[in-house]
Amino acid sequence: KAIFIFFFLTSSFALVYIPLTFSNIDTSVFLIYNQDHKLCVEAQTSNYVTSSPCNYKNVAQKFRWISEHQLISVSLKLCLGVSTKVSWTPVTLYPCDTTSALQQWECRNDTLFAIQGTDLYFNYGNRNEKRIMLYHGSGAWSRWKVYGTKDDLCSRGYEDMFTLKGNSEGAPCVFPFQYDGNWYAECTTVGRSDNWRWCATTRNYDTDKKYGFCPLNCKFLQQLWDTDPLSNIQYQVNSNAALTWYQASKSCQQQNADLLGITELREQMYLTGLTSKLTSELWCGLNSLDFNSGWQWTGTHPFRYLNWAPGSPSPEPGKNCATFHPGKGAKWENQECDKKFGYICKKGNSTLNTYIIPTGRLLNTTGYDKSAVHVVIHLFHRYEQAYLTSLIGLRPETYFWIGLSDLEEKGTFKWTNGEAVKFTHWNSEMPGRKVGCVAMRTGIAGGLWDLLTCETKAKFVCKHLALGVTPPPVPTTTPAPTCPDEWGSSDQRSVCYKAFTKGDEKKSWAEAQSFCVAIGGDLASISSLKEERSLQRYLSQPFLTVGYTEPNNYNGVEHCAEINGNTRMRWNDVHCDEAYYWICQVKKGIQLKPEPTNPPLPSKFLTIDGWLVNGDKQYYFNTNKMPMDKAREFCKKNFGDLTVIEGNTERRFLTKYVDSYFIGLQVSLDKKVSWMDGTPVQYVAWAPHEPNFANNDENCVVIYKNTGLWNDINCGYPTPFICERHNNSVNATVAPTPVPVRGGCPDSWLLFENKCYKMFGFKAEDQKTWDAARTACQGSEDGGNLATIPNEKVQAFLTYHLNNLPMDAWIGLNDINQEQMYLWTDGSGLHYTNWADGFPLTGYEGDRDDCVAIKIRPSKEAGTWRHFRCSSSKSYICQANTNPKYSLPPSTTPAPRIRYNNSSYFFIETKMTWKDAQLICQRQNSDLASILDPFSQSLLWLQVSKYKSPLWIGLNSNVTDGQYTWIDKFKFKYTNWASGEPKQNFGCVYLDLDGMWKTGSCEQKYFPLCKHSDVKPPTEPPQLPGRCPESLETPWIPFRGHCYHFESSSKMNWAKASLTCLQLGASLVSVSDAAEAHFLTENLEPLESKAPTFWIGMYKNLKGDWLWLDQSAVDFVNWNTGEPSSHNSEHCVEMYSSSGTWNNAYCSTYLGYICKQPKSNLLSWFGKGLREQFSFSAPFMEKHCHHYWIRW
Missing domain, CATH: 3.10.100.10 (Mannose-Binding Protein A, subunit A)
Structure with a gap:
């Protein structure tokens, strides 16, 4: 036959269009134009913003977005803002502050321009005023466009401009930025002899020296x-x-x-x-x-x-x-x-x-004239297949529909034109067992067929007969008996199958058989291996009851069979009372009878409040998942308790209503069982191999619906539950909640909220694996367990006391029994978490690391949680109940002064403004408190909760040049802002009752929190005179009198890294003091993803001495905990990107590295002299340095 094939690739045949364009936001400078006045906004001075005739050449009329909601004047390098959110307030210019709500603008419908979140608009001319005003009216004088267009001001926008080269690792430009005392709102060539346009990546280049080149169209960038x-x-x-x-x-x-x-x-x-x-x-x-x-x-x-x-x-x-x-x-x-x-x-x-992908849904293409075109192609043989593959194989689209599907009968594929399927060309693992439509692949799997959901959007291929060619007549046949809708056909017999797997409706074997008989059939029977494979297509659930018995007869009670619906199709005999989905079979051509329905539970068996009555007992099936303690609390509030099952009859009665529910049985550490309400245990119904007390923390019991049998489980596992009460207990007086036994703690243990805590593992020999740590806690004199952290207060208490631990500490959280189901080992419910960023992990790493520790370092992450391998040795925290045999410490009032970490804190119980608070602190040789790490944050929050009032702390952007920096001059690194903060125009900050930092009016009155530090804040090291090399490929960052190069992309062993630095006129870095170590850490933190560790210039010689490669004196070290280790051959030193601490490692390891050299005008013996002394060729140096390091 002559066949024409059409590819529907043009928009005239496309059903849906998806334009995939990459349109960058227009971030260019623009003029703000009012069409009614025919004038443009002009910033004449910072205090006078007016309008005048539009002039592109007038720089005072030029503005641009520098953030999503901030507009800057290009001429004055200040941002548009207002002094207050009140109508008829002048619009003026201010130093740009991303935290100020009074500089945040937004566009509204129909070219209105307003302060964000208000109905106060940018306005001019309605009262003959000369200045731009903030006004509540929305008339023509409040409507603004980009001059020369019909678009509102937000048609221009802002996006981060990512820099190239420089020394900022590609960080985006920050506008405006300060250079040489001047402010710049755009990229500039000032300061460069090569005329490359550049920007700073921090607000103040003069201080930070961080920059990069702007990705603007210019001939210079072609060099990159x-x-x-x-x-x-x-x-x-x-x-x-x-x-x-x-x-x-x-x-x-x-x-x-x-x-x-x-x-x-x-x-x-x-x-x-x-x-x-x-x-x-x-x-x-x-x-x-x-x-x-x-x-x-x-x-x-x-x-x-x-x-x-x-x-x-x-x-x-x-x-x-x-x-x-x-x-x-x-x-x-x-x-x-x-x-x-x-x-x-x-x-x-x-x-x-810009290109368009026309797409269509297979089911939506049937509207075409089939007399002219078969909607999607059908293929008869491999030659036609090869031809199609040659046409579409290299196209960029992934799929092309062909006319094959199994929509009419699952698993039976048919061409849309009704012709027989004589040829297939399936991809691997295709077609599977799902219903769908077939598409032909392109690319590396070009021509292979995949089964997709028919709603997938893809291109398609059509074909029709050539002119003058007619199809052969279709022979008439007597239709064979068919299966009812949604039933599948057997390949061996004239029967049909259907799996009933809807929702939670499951049945026992007898109930399933009765159901099948009621609709005119039986439970399915399987007469051959081929029929079993045919039946497999209809199994989507793991277990379904079938009418076939194969005995194993566990415990002598298994007389019915189930079949596993996976690829192996294994059979298993089970108890006939177990409830499963089921498969019925009927003869082909049969008229089905209506499905029987389950009668509703008679209302007379339910109480008004929903309890199920059975004899003298009432039951409540709560489907809300809760840990056991919360479940029992619910039951008791409703005059009951978790259910007690006293015999087989009661067990079978409850099985009809449950899936997996808590009951009132508990298992102790010695495997003894008891009912929680004190009822004697006279009957148990454990599932096979239960209770297994997995992970030694399964102390509660659930009943399973399928079997009615019991299994032990961690009490913290969120599970539905069954409450039970007696008819005569309804409306009785609710028993009061037992008062916790008050007591004290052993010596050296810490008392907090009626629990005792103690930290262990201050020495390496005392650190333990997670399981050994738990055993040690449980073996303490008063019993106990690894610590549980139920809320923020306990978290803060423990964090405050962790500062002296040498390493991370185990707590009781783990997912040993089930991946990603974290539970407390003492069975408490998981109501609070404090995971570190990026945790918990999933996948391979997360599967291996099942035990949780609380982090100590780096300090900014202190108190957060992450998981580790349980076999790691760490410090650990034990927890025990208080005991009356220990005296309870007398209650105390808050101490007037609290000593912590070289500082003392005190509170003044008089509410006052921020300014007065700072003054009264200064009178006592102190300042409002700076909070430098999570340890002190935790301590102070606990104090706030005692005073039950917010406290002023030492942050006020109004007195620190619009930025939040500590009033006592300590470095502002750690923050604990509340969500959305800092967001107000108020510059003063207080520590709130929830422990978060919030901004508020400086005239608000709170208690002062004062701090006196025994150490002086570190001063910013001065930049000494000199310049760093300018190189596109090797960026340098200045600090004091030296230049530093951080290489994270080309990793090397220590010897090669030291040689590379030498070839650059530098050396692997030496670290002289804490300030330099801090500088290195700040620059390494952004590179942690690329290089977790970097080589520095320290090494160990044959005598075992640690030395610097540049011969500096070793008078400062920053070893990580437990380092340097005594491992053989670990003679070189690496620095961790996350913390800046050091570790000795094998010199052959490939890592990033840091080079250091004096600034250009300070080159002395180290620079010029060293190069003169070692003026060998690079191959010679690499060879001999390499051998030299192997000898060490």
């Missing part, structure tokens, strides 16, 4: 691109950057490029050579962020070539972005998109073309 001579495609390798995938993608788009897409082997080989000197991962454009499309490149790059590293893409959730890894043979790996790496941009003729 490498061109493939064969394809003329350009690549930009930003190995020194540290951006998330989204930021990297935006950085490329800002250069009219895409993140890297690799479409063929030759391109892969070119990039492998281009990045051969690098070892760190680099973001590329591969991602699976569109969960309906799988992995794909950004831009227009087709996904037709694969080069995944072994084990990638890994299945962990969240790893939806890919990296190009030069250190692993340039293979690809999937990572979390929020990690920070370098990246590669790509641009060429195909980049950033």
Whole structure:
């Protein structure tokens, strides 16, 4: 037959259009225009904003967005704002403050422009005033456009401009920024002899010296691109950057490029050579962020070539972005998109073309004229298949619909034109057992068929007969008997099957058989292996009851059978009273009878408040999942308790109503059982191999619906529960809640909220694994367990006392019994968590790390939780109940002064304004308190709860140049802002009752919290005269009299790193004091994703002495806890990016590294002299230094 094939690729045939365009936000300068006045806004001075005839050349009329809601005057480098949110307030200019609500503007419908969150509008001219005013009216004088357009002011916008090269790891520009005493609202060439446009990445370049080059169109930026001579495609390798995938993608788009897409082997080989000197991962454009499309490149790059590293893409959730890894043979790996790496941009003729993907749903295409066109193609043989593959195989789309589906009968595929299926070309693991429609793949799997849901959107292929060709007549046949709708057909017999798996409706074997008989059939029977395979298509649940008995007869009571609906189709005999889904069979062609319905429970068996009456007892089935203590509390409030099951009859009665519910049985540590209400245990019904007391913390019991048998479980596991009460107990007086036994704690234990706590593991030999730590706690004289943290107060109490522990401390939380189900080992409910950022992990790492510890270092993360391998040795915290045999310490009033960490704190119980509070503190040789870490934060919050009043602390942006810095001059690193803070225009900060920092009016009156520190705050080290080298490839950051280069992209062993620094005129870094160590840590923290550790210049010589490579004196060290270790051959020193602490390691390890050299005008013996003394060739130096380090 002659066949014409059509590809529906143009918009005239498309059912849905998805324009995939990359449109960067227009961030350019603009004039603010009022159409009614025909005037533009002009900022004549900071206090006088008016309007005048529009003039593009007048810089006073130019504005631009510098954040999502802030407008800056390009001429004055100040932001538009108001002094108060009151109508008829002048609009003036202020130093830009991202925290000020009085500088936040937003667009409204129909070109209105207002202070954010108010109905107060930017206004001019309605009262003949000369200035721009804030006004509640929304007339024509409050409507503003971008001059020369019909668009509102928000048609121009702001987006982070990510820098290139420089020394800021690709961080975005910050506008306005200060350089050499002047403010800049745009990128500038000032200060550069090469005319490259640059910006600062912090507000004050003069202080921080952090900068990068702006990705603006100019000829100079072409130097940053490498061109493939064969394809003329350009690549930009930003190995020194540290951006998330989204930021990297935006950085490329800002250069009219895409993140890297690799479409063929030759391109892969070119990039492998281009990045051969690098070892760190680099973001590329591969991602699976569109969960309906799988992995794909950004831009227009087709996904037709694969080069995944072994084990990638890994299945962990969240790893939806890919990296190009030069250190692993340039293979690809999937990572979390929020990690920070370098990246590669790509641009060429195909980049950033706007294109349209016409798509259609298979079920929506049937409206075409089938007399002319078969809607989607049907294929008869491999030659037609090969022809189609050649046409679509290299297209960028993923799928093309063909006319095959099993919609009419699950598992039986038919062509849409009714012709027989004589040829298939399935992809691996296809078609599976789901109902769907068939599409042909493109790319590396080009031509193979996948089964998709019919609602998936894809291109499609059509064909019809050539002119003059007619199809053969279809022979008439007598229709064979068919199966009812939603029933499946047997391949061996004239019967139909249906699995009944709806909701929670399950039945015993007898109930299922009765159901099947009632509709005209029986429970399914299986007569052969082929029929079993046929039946497998209809099983979607793991177990279903079938009419076949195969004895194992466990305990002599298993006389019915179930079948496992997985690929193995195993049978198992079970108790006939167990409830499962079921499969019925009927003869083909039969008219089904109506399905029987379960009669509703007669209302006379329910009490008014919903309790089920059975004899003298009433039961309440609570489906809300709670830990046992909360469940029992609920029952007692309703005059009952968790249920007591006293015999088999009662057990079977309850089984009809439950799934997995708490009952009132408890298991003690010695495996003895008792009913919680004191009823003697005369009957038990344990499931096989139960109670197993898994993880030694399963002390409560649940009853299962399927069997009615019992299983022990951790009391903290959230579970539904059954309450029980007697008829005569209803409306009785509720028993009062037992008063906790008051008592004290043993010596050296800490009392808090009627619990005793003690920290262990101050010495390495006292640290234990999680299980050994729990055993030690339980073995204490008064019994106990690893600590449970039920709320914020206990968390704060423990955090405050952790400061002296040398390492992280075990607590009782774990997911040993079930992955990602974290439970307290003492059975308490999990009502509060304090996970560190990024935890708990899922996937492989999370599966291995089952036990939870509270973190001690770095200090900014102190008190947060993370999981570790249970076999790790750590400090630990024990908890025990108070005991009356120990005297209870006398109650005390809050101490007038609290000593902590070289500081003393005191409270003045008189409410006053912030200014008065600071004055009264100063009179006592103190300041309002600075809070420098989570330890002191925890201590002070506990004090706030005692005073039951907020407290002023030492933050007031009004007296520190608009920024929040501590009034006592200590470094502002740790913060504990409440959600959305700082958000008010009020510059004064108080510590609230919930422990969070909040801003408020400085005239509000609170108690002062004063602090006297025994140590002086560190002063900002002065920048000594001199310059650092200017290099695009090797950025340097100045600090005091030296320059520093942080290399995170090209990892090396210690010897090669020291040689590389030497070739740069520098040395591996030495650290002279805490200020320098702090500077290094601040710059390493953003690089942690790329390089968790960096080489420094310390090494151990043959005598065992630790020395600096640049021969500086070793008069300062910053070893991590337990370091340096005594492991053989660990003779070189690395620095942790997260904390700045040191660890000795094998010199052959490949790490990042830090180089250090004096500023240019300070070069003396170390610079010029050292290079003169060692003026060998690079190969000679590498060879001999390498051998030298092996001898050490």
